[in-house]
Amino acid sequence: MGPRSIGIGMIGYQFMGKAHSHAYRDLPFYFGQDPYPAMKAIAGRDGRRVAEAAQRMGWDSYETDWRVLLERADIDVIDICTPNASHAEIAIAAAEAGKHILCEKPLALNASEAWTVLEAVRKAGVIHMICHNYRFAPAVLLAKKLITEGKLGRIYHLRATYLQDWLADPFAPYSWRMSKAVSGSGAHGDLASHSVDLARFLLGEIRAVSGLLPRFVSERPDPDGNPVQVDVDDASIFMAEFACGAAGTFEATRYAGGNRNGNRFEINGERGSLRWDMEKMNQLEVYFADDPAEVQGFRSVSCTENCHPYGGTYWPAGHIIGYEHTFIHVMHELVQGIERRVNPEPNFGDGLRNQLVLDAVEESSTTRQWVDVQDVEGMILSGSSEDK
Amino acid sequence: MGPRSIGIGMIGYQFMGKAHSHAYRDLPFYFGQDPYPAMKAIAGRDGRRVAEAAQRMGWDSYETDWRVLLERADIDVIDICTPNASHAEIAIAAAEAGKHILCEKPLALNASEAWTVLEAVRKAGVIHMICHNYRFAPAVLLAKKLITEGKLGRIYHLRATYLQDWLADPFAPYSWRMSKAVSGSGAHGDLASHSVDLARFLLGEIRAVSGLLPRFVSERPDPDGNPVQVDVDDASIFMAEFACGAAGTFEATRYAGGNRNGNRFEINGERGSLRWDMEKMNQLEVYFADDPAEVQGFRSVSCTENCHPYGGTYWPAGHIIGYEHTFIHVMHELVQGIERRVNPEPNFGDGLRNQLVLDAVEESSTTRQWVDVQDVEGMILSGSSEDK
């Protein structure tokens, strides 16, 4: 008898589809095969292109109608890698079909929609996870561990930036990512959402926000050179008050020249501080106020030791891993969650909570006032403790 | 006939008094003696201590009543290094006595008071300067030059932090810097004021702000161990809209463990970006989007070449200067301004404008809304162009 498997059906096959496919392929090599994700099928509308993608990325089959995946008995998990606007519809249908779900972020276009999705999976009793992969960088997991153990004491500050630069050129071409109808928002949902998830993971819930969503360039050329209106934000900037008492600052943008994928944070606490930068993702900078005075300073820790999160899984110390490994960890948590019948984190509860923060920032940017983040406990009548 | 001199009378002799004294002493060595600042007298209330300070720091004489300095014919400039609450009173008296004035920041405790001071110096026709020394780091001056020359194109973002950590320990002792009556504010006036001045220097005026002034520790022990109430902010966090269209974020705090004097900024424009950190003050990180694609990246420029601001004044390239040199540059600008009868920058007009921004942040932190920065042009009826 061969190793047990969990059948995966994935919808969408662009950037995220590639990252997910690779992770499914690579997972058993590093984490073993009992069980392993079986790459059963992908779905996409264009038959020729989806066939090519299935072959290239190693999927057993393909479908041109994603609903067929829901009917296939060999598929246990629906992995949603489609554009944002379709996440909710697919997730609800998958839940109703009794499939476990991995959904790319954002869970939905707004909190209300996200709540509907969360209700659907809770009702169906399926395992659900949202793909905030950056939580799973070993350095981020070490940060979480140090905070949880109290090594930083009470937290005063978090400052998070997610800086990209592919729109700094005002003549860069128009794309669907600049359309509110398709994307929901710009840097806000695309980048700031990751920072919000990391912040909640590390410090807990956000109570109130005040935000600014500037648009620097209001029209961009289409492929024919004709101007198209941009109707999303170019950057997302906000201040936040955490339930724990910490004060947060967030800035996400696509206009920060020289920052290719600058997903970063610094956290300051009573007894220490942490710094992380996704472009140097294997390092965590750690400061302890309890060090002897003459040798205090930020330490640059290479989170590649056996003692580190996922340590020993890959290579000897100092032999770094990259972006794609964060997705392998997501898939590992997903498979473990299904195996043990426990929802992994981040799940759709986190998807909802992240969205509530993002929605509050949007509201704040319109009212020009601080906005309280809505209480999810109120939204989910029967309590959220089961979701975790 | 010896070199000409400009007589200086300084009031206050603590941290800033030390920095100013050293700069006066050192200035002629590097910048020549025609004219040079003659260290005529310092004033302080405690006769024994002010006598000792005068002797130690090289002043010719001392007074125990600062008003005597205003009467002395050998004194051309009054340098105000006293606690914040007394700046306005002394500055107005000095102006009325026809003395030129160098005032430590802040110019006053609020914009209204600052305006009165500005009116006084304008009426008296004396030269006035405010001591925002960080403008004069060569790397900051290079940043200014690159922006002015259009090397960055249109500016999208400024993010400024001024991070210190001497209060991160909740049991650190109480000091007068935590008293609103004495200091006016906490990190806000002490640290954020520097960031505001740098931001205005580099990007121009700020139009509106939304701010948060958290207090993390509400009482601290006095020398006898008795708790004293803290009534100033512990941190100053705000978002800003610049007149030029850029979006700014500011964060100043005394609770960021591991950051001893982290006065930093990053600026992102259409064609390039800049980064600076006072703790590595000789370096400017520069990014140009016009570099060939394969070799784009932030350059670490050692601003110690002959071609750099104040280049050739000190040592060969790569031989770094430090904090105290920024004050030498302030004194150089002051002396040059007096010599040429032109107000240097930053002057009391900047002091007022900086204060208007800080006041708006304070108001915003109370109303929990965005606040427009008051228009100084309206305040100063006859226009501000003469102040520059």
Next chain:
Amino acid sequence: MGPRSIGIGMIGYQFMGKAHSHAYRDLPFYFGQDPYPAMKAIAGRDGRRVAEAAQRMGWDSYETDWRVLLERADIDVIDICTPNASHAEIAIAAAEAGKHILCEKPLALNASEAWTVLEAVRKAGVIHMICHNYRFAPAVLLAKKLITEGKLGRIYHLRATYLQDWLADPFAPYSWRMSKAVSGSGAHGDLASHSVDLARFLLGEIRAVSGLLPRFVSERPDPDGNPVQVDVDDASIFMAEFACGAAGTFEATRYAGGNRNGNRFEINGERGSLRWDMEKMNQLEVYFADDPAEVQGFRSVSCTENCHPYGGTYWPAGHIIGYEHTFIHVMHELVQGIERRVNPEPNFGDGLRNQLVLDAVEESSTTRQWVDVQDVEGMILSGSSEDK
């Protein structure tokens, strides 16, 4: 008809076997399947363990006698991942069996043995490659491109270090890596060999060397705590004169605390300089003397753009790759070489030349004199141009 494949048989399955296996698995996902490496079989002496390894790493079958692999018609390539002492014997046998060969470094225990191996593959006309994976970091390939294009002008200096720290503790346990009989040498063959290969790749041949091979700890405890003699070097330090006129310094050690895998180099030329560090392998630091004087400085280039070597293969700019990707590139070059019937580089000619340098350093460390690196052109009568 499915995609064409090249059958791989691998001998050894420890650290390098894992890295190679993963690369074979991952290659077609990123580089396509025409042809792709088919993981036919691995060989190892311990039946139970090799069976488990084959299953875990995805090999179709296994053998307990490596010679069987040479007889299998489904195997086109023999991949040698065994301890150093057996490389030559296996390589010669594989060549005689008409198999293409990928051999882990070092090619042999000394240059004489390496020559024999090179003669064998040349006689057999098989494709051969040596697995110096670090050549294939995109940043290293960019370095090569910039040098080749003359962007650095004449080269003056190369300084290479390969710093590890797992033996800094004098009580770290004894292992076979400290046995001359098994490993041939210590840090010299293990780490300095990589630096020599990179140096030759980037600057060309080394003419003469003077070296020092210190041993800091002469005995270490075995698992029972009994002392065992160490008879290899602990560090390898040498100076080198390149044929191009550059002066080189090399230092490899296992005793440099805090350096986990510090494979680094800096190269200085007439018109520019380069710096690289494997622990930040996606970055190349680039300096151009032709930049305007006021903005000269090392640039930190993220070699993750589409325009960079292997650009566009993985993820968007700034999404970093890791150690394992260097092996994917090795396998890609190998497969391309077999497909096009052209020996890839580095091949066994490089293996020999690298060994000649290492041998000269060893001789120098004994004679305490500079030693000329032996001329491989003399060794290989018919010239080496065919090897490249």
Next chain:
Amino acid sequence: MGPRSIGIGMIGYQFMGKAHSHAYRDLPFYFGQDPYPAMKAIAGRDGRRVAEAAQRMGWDSYETDWRVLLERADIDVIDICTPNASHAEIAIAAAEAGKHILCEKPLALNASEAWTVLEAVRKAGVIHMICHNYRFAPAVLLAKKLITEGKLGRIYHLRATYLQDWLADPFAPYSWRMSKAVSGSGAHGDLASHSVDLARFLLGEIRAVSGLLPRFVSERPDPDGNPVQVDVDDASIFMAEFACGAAGTFEATRYAGGNRNGNRFEINGERGSLRWDMEKMNQLEVYFADDPAEVQGFRSVSCTENCHPYGGTYWPAGHIIGYEHTFIHVMHELVQGIERRVNPEPNFGDGLRNQLVLDAVEESSTTRQWVDVQDVEGMILSGSSEDK
């Protein structure tokens, strides 16, 4: 009665003369005036220029014959800032005149000459010091303290580089620094001498060396564009064995583009490591192997705290000092040495020992063999312990 003073007479007034002058002026401001160095006179051959220099740098008088300084009763210390070739002659004359001596490095053009000078000062019983200013960077002094306290355990490695780039351009003009007759050597005596002094300060004596002194550009244009022969080294590269058992590497050059004043070292010991870079001179990177495994890493320590060497002398933590402050510390040690009648370190004994190492490297570069550093204890019959 005013503060006591020590009369200084300085010979030479170029780069080093400027650095020394500034330090004398600044010393009492920071370190007090009991006693203080009184800037009595400088000497130089060109009357007009020396007069101008005296006035500009704050000396009371000048002489056009340095021998006059030796006769002046108001001068206690002769400070030698002349070109290298004249150091020995002046020092011997100064000693014979009973003057204390501060000599710029190198002490002499070779060890034999240096020995003669050392004998002269020992016979005269005067205080003597050699101006290796880099020892006195607070971060270097912290490094010394940590090593002395055993925090690093046994030392395995030191790697020192002193990289400059002002000759990387092969058409840079000829100067006296490229003349053996005037300078003695090139990068070897100018830059490597500093690294040797730092190495000896931190690790103790060097036993044997093997060196390479390449010349990359053999002629350069004079001001009229005519070629002049260069007859000094362009770089100094050597390996070293320390008496303590450590292995050292040294590289000094003027051809390392992008390195303006890259005076750096890394030291690796049994229990920790240190890194320092003069261009970031306020920072010491410190690694401790005894840190918990999950948070090991190099710490970046800002050596600006009150607890650090010379801490509290200047500014609050994080407010950096620069190159010129290392000279203030030299002058402080000199004055303290004179006051307490104890030779400071580094003194002429160090000057001799440094020269013995440099001479051995030069010999080695000619013989192409390792050379033992001559034993200074043998040279100085009565032992060197008195010199320290």
